[in-house]
Amino acid sequence: GAVVSQHPSWVICKSGTSVKIECRSLDFQATTMFWYRQFPKQSLMLMATSNEGSKATYEQGVEKDKFLINHASLTLSTLTVTSAHPEDSSFYICSASTLRYGYTFGSGTRLTVV
């Protein structure tokens, strides 16, 4: 089946710094990748949809300049949280969708900004 590898699993960074999260599709090509954010005890909220070779589409209320998404190849999508602040501390999960395998999720990244 399809596997999405997400790294890092957890990261602690200082306020004001940037953090990059990577999601790689290991055995398939992901034309589209979805990025979600999940605060404690809450559900997954869709942040953006990234398409290979084009600009990401952000959900209402998500700052595109703060959450930079790059989908430069069919196997790699990255989310960069720029100038991170404590309120950005959250669980971030990526997901790819294929007709053959349905939806596949990364294992998530726990971001803590101190």
Added chain:
Amino acid sequence: SQQGEEDPQALSIQEGENATMNCSYKTSINNLQWYRQNSGRGLVHLILIRSNEREKHSGRLRVTLDTSKKSSSLLITASRAADTASYFCATARGGDQAGTALIFGKGTTLSVSS
């Protein structure tokens, strides 16, 4: 935006009892999926039910779908402590096509005590 609403938000039961979680959604769907998430971890796909199905079984799981009421239920029979997790329903926004994001309900947190 949230597509589904689950109830109850939290459920505590004893091992061996059955757990029922409900989900309502707002728009027409081609299928509905249920996922499990252990605390701080990624998502595990449990079961998918298509819009032309009314009931589906998988091991100790039973899912029903009522498209006229736009609702679904997940029943876990003979629960175990290992079933302790959060459960989410999810539907594809805008149809069932690769490239369409899954939208998640608010989830039900299930605690099974031994």
